[in-house]
Amino acid sequence: MGFEKFGRISFTAQTKVAAFVDHLERGEVVASRCTQCGARYFPPRADCYRCLSDKVVLEPIQGTGRLVSFTTANYAPTGFEADVPYTLAMAEFDGLKVFGRMSKEVPEQELAVGLPVRLKVVRMPDGQLSYEFVKA
Numbered sequence: 001m002g003f004e005k006f007g008r009i010s011f012t013a014q015t016k017v018a019a020f021v022d023h024l025e026r027g028e029v030v031a032s033r034c035t036q037c038g039a040r041y042f043p044p045r046a047d048c049y050r051c052l053s054d055k056v057v058l059e060p061i062q063g064t065g066r067l068v069s070f071t072t073a074n075y076a077p078t079g080f081e082a083d084v085p086y087t088l089a090m091a092e093f094d095g096l097k098v099f100g101r102m103s104k105e106v107p108e109q110e111l112a113v114g115l116p117v118r119l120k121v122v123r124m125p126d127g128q129l130s131y132e133f134v135k136a
């Protein structure tokens, strides 16, 4: 499966990290880890830009992260107009920074830097897959 199954707007279907979407189907959000130097990447990268190795593995991002930053979008780019307002967030999981949307189930007044969060795979009504942060 390629990236045509991910999100609202189809990006290129063919990528070296298309397995990201296969993992979403199984309920996992994955990052890549370079087996040569240990660098971790999100979104996953097929090649390590630190040591230039292509020996990477995809690993689930597990456990609880902490909200690092967030902002609410009231205007959206093409394809996302029906979603506003939505909150974009960055959270850190054991040193790995992950970017994504905050679940609309989390009340805006509860959002704060340091809030414990976890990742959740989301299947949209049209069958597309994505992920979001929810309260841990």
Ligand SMILES: [Zn+2]
Pocket (backbone or CB within 6 Å): 034, 035, 036, 037, 038, 039, 048, 049, 050, 051, 052, 053
């Ligand atoms: Zn590396």
